[in-house]
Structure formats: structure tokens, C-alpha cells
Amino acid sequence: MxxxxxxxxxxxxxxxxxxxxxxxxxxxxxxxxxxxxxxxxxxxxxxxxxxxxxxESQVEIKVHLVDGLSDTIIGEIRKEIKGLSGVKDCVFVSKDKALKDFSESLGENSYLLEGLEGDNPLSDSFVVTLEDPRLAPQVTLAIKAMSNIENVVYGKEELExxxxxxxxxxxxxxxxxxxxxxxxxxxxxxxxxxxxxxxxxxxxxxxxxxxxxxxxxxxxxxxxxxxxxxxxxxxxxxxxxxxxxxxxxxxxxxxxxxxxxxxxxxxxxxxxxxxxxxxxxxxxxxxxxxxxxxxxxx
Known part of the structure; x- marks a missing residue:
């Protein structure tokens, strides 16, 4: 033109x-x-x-470990989890920190947990975040197959x-x-x-x-x-x-x-x-x- x-x-x-x-x-x-x-x-x-x-970015997998693991074994598990396809990050949460966080979440009712410091019923764990929340089922199955894993939770129904x-x-x-x-x-x-x-x-x-x-x-x-x-x-x-x-x-x-x-x-x-x-x-x-x-x- x-x-x-x-x-x-x-x-x-x-x-x-x-x-x-x-x-x-x-x-x-x-x-x-x-x-x-x-x-x-x-x-x-x-x-x-x-x-x-x-x-979706807040979807996390909670991995509970068996009690009494050494720092070396915990490090190896973390490395293995981070190596899985679709895993964005893997953060270790000690049983003491988990109890402290739980106590803070209770606010005024935190007194209910008094005396548990010496006999902490919680376990060491990993909080795993994913690149895509749709990968949660596959990643969960892979983690469950690992050694020294007590339980894996990710809220299947809520995620779906x-x-x-x-x-x-x-x-x-x-x-x-x-x-x-x-x-x-x-x-x-x-x-x-x-x-x-x-x-x-x-x-x-x-x-x-x-x-x-x-x-x-x-x-x-x-x-x-x-x-x-x-x-x-x-x-x-x-x-x-x-x-x-x-x-x-x-x-x-x-x-x-x-x-x-x-x-x-x-x-x-x-x-x-x-x-x-x-x-x-x-x-x-x-x-x-x-x-x-x-x-x-x-």
C-alpha cells in the first residue's frame, strides 16, 4: 500500500x-x-x-522420619529426596523445632504442651515443596519407598x-x-x-x-x-x-x-x-x- x-x-x-x-x-x-x-x-x-x-505453590509434602536417625543419615535422605524429579526444595524440621512451632500456634493454650520437652512425641521431618503440585502423588510414592521413612502426608483429597x-x-x-x-x-x-x-x-x-x-x-x-x-x-x-x-x-x-x-x-x-x-x-x-x-x- x-x-x-x-x-x-x-x-x-x-x-x-x-x-x-x-x-x-x-x-x-x-x-x-x-x-x-x-x-x-x-x-x-x-x-x-x-x-x-x-x-498451588503452598502445596507441601510432609515427610516424617523414624526416630533416632543420625545427622549423616538425615543428610543422605534429604539428598535423595532433592534428587527426585519435580522436587523444588526439601527443608529439614527437627522434632524440637516442630514442638516449638506447634506451641506457638496454640497461642494462649500453649501451656497444654508443658512438660513435653523431655519426652517430645513429635518426629524429625522434611517439608518438601514441588515445582508442580500435580506431581505430589508420584513424589509421595517415591519417598515412601525410601528407607527410614515413617510416614508421608500431602493431603491428597484437599489437593485434588x-x-x-x-x-x-x-x-x-x-x-x-x-x-x-x-x-x-x-x-x-x-x-x-x-x-x-x-x-x-x-x-x-x-x-x-x-x-x-x-x-x-x-x-x-x-x-x-x-x-x-x-x-x-x-x-x-x-x-x-x-x-x-x-x-x-x-x-x-x-x-x-x-x-x-x-x-x-x-x-x-x-x-x-x-x-x-x-x-x-x-x-x-x-x-x-x-x-x-x-x-x-x-
Missing amino acids: KIRTCKYFAKQSVKSIWRNKVMSLASIGSVMAALLVIGIFLILVLNVDYLAAKL KLLDVTYFLRVGSLVIVAILLLISVFIISNTIKLTVYARRREIGIMKYIGATDWFVRGPFFLEGVLLGLIGSIISIGLLATGYYYIARYVEQQMFGLLVISLMPFQEVLKSLTVSLLAFGVVIGSLGSMISIRKFLKV
Whole structure:
């Protein structure tokens, strides 16, 4: 495409937007409203994924050792566990530390454990973290087959439920965003169709004097892209501002009360900007192309 043609398309697009201010504002408003809804669900998707990743990273395997092992044997077991495929880390927890941690977790009721220091019923153990929580069953079986292992616990039922819930939330959220995107394209195409209808005589004249379909379609395509970009920029600004204050409120007012925090603002802003700008261009361009098909008789 020639530079002169590109300049012509850009000039005609800007002229059309300015000349049809009311319809242009309606199109921008429709894009903005659609992207606000999509953006809200996108923020939910991002936070669900962030929450799921955090929960999955907290999945641990507790390995209890038989009593009376020497430091050398404990070191060998740790080395063997760390050598297993999928194991991220393996931290040793002595029976004394386990009793101390348990006592601290009881708070005011820690007196119930008084006198157990000399006859500690707990065992030395390892806390094993994984690269992928789905590997827990295989890693557990491998550890159980080792020598000097008393018991291995990883919460099989809880892990399976966690993986099922996080999968459902991720897939469900993405499906909703996809449906909203299709609905948005339909709404925008109908809005832009009114603009195209108002210019049907202009299009007819251009076709009559021999203009090709792509030459007629070009300014409308670029116009749709510009309207989509404007609408997406406004929606990004509104959503980013809203999320910033909500995240700050949650951090300030709920500090210490929430186990899981919201996704950091900068990460949300980055994903939101890239996604909504892309959605805005797609919605605007598709809406324009769908709207003008009838008048081009393509």
C-alpha cells in the first residue's frame, strides 16, 4: 500500500470521526462500556490465576522420619529426596523445632504442651515443596519407598479439590471473557452500522466512479481501529484507577486479616493495557468490517 493512500485513509478517518461526532461518541461509548465489562472480568481472571498459583505453590509434602536417625543419615535422605524429579526444595524440621512451632500456634493454650520437652512425641521431618503440585502423588510414592521413612502426608483429597477448583475458575473465567468479547463485537458492529448507513450515498458514489472495495473499506477500517483505541484507553484509565484504590484499601484496611492478597497493581496494569488495547482494535476493526459488508455487496 502506498504512503499517499495511507495518508488518505488516515485523513478520511479523522474527518469522518469529527464530522459524525454524535455517532463517533456513541461508538466510543459502546466500546468503552463493553471493555469495562470485559476488563472487570479480566481483572477477576488475573486475580483468580494469581490466587490459584499462590495456593498451588503452598502445596507441601510432609515427610516424617523414624526416630533416632543420625545427622549423616538425615543428610543422605534429604539428598535423595532433592534428587527426585519435580522436587523444588526439601527443608529439614527437627522434632524440637516442630514442638516449638506447634506451641506457638496454640497461642494462649500453649501451656497444654508443658512438660513435653523431655519426652517430645513429635518426629524429625522434611517439608518438601514441588515445582508442580500435580506431581505430589508420584513424589509421595517415591519417598515412601525410601528407607527410614515413617510416614508421608500431602493431603491428597484437599489437593485434588484445589486443582479442580482452580481449573474450573480459570476455564470458566476465560469462557466468560470470550463470550463478552463476541457480544461486544456484535454491539459495536450495530453501532458503527448506523454511521455507515448515514454515509451510504457517499459509499455508493465512490463505488459508482470505480473505487475498489478495499479502497472504500480502508477509511472505515482505520476509523473503527481509532474508535476502538480511544474507547480502550478510556476504559483502561477507569479500570486502573478503580483497581489501584481498591487494592490500596484492601492492603490498608485488611492488613493481617487476609491470607491471600490481591495481584500487585503494576502486574494488573500491564496485562490490562495489553489486553484491552488489543480487544479495542479487534472490536473496532471487526465492527467496521461487518457493518460495511452490506453496502459493498461483498
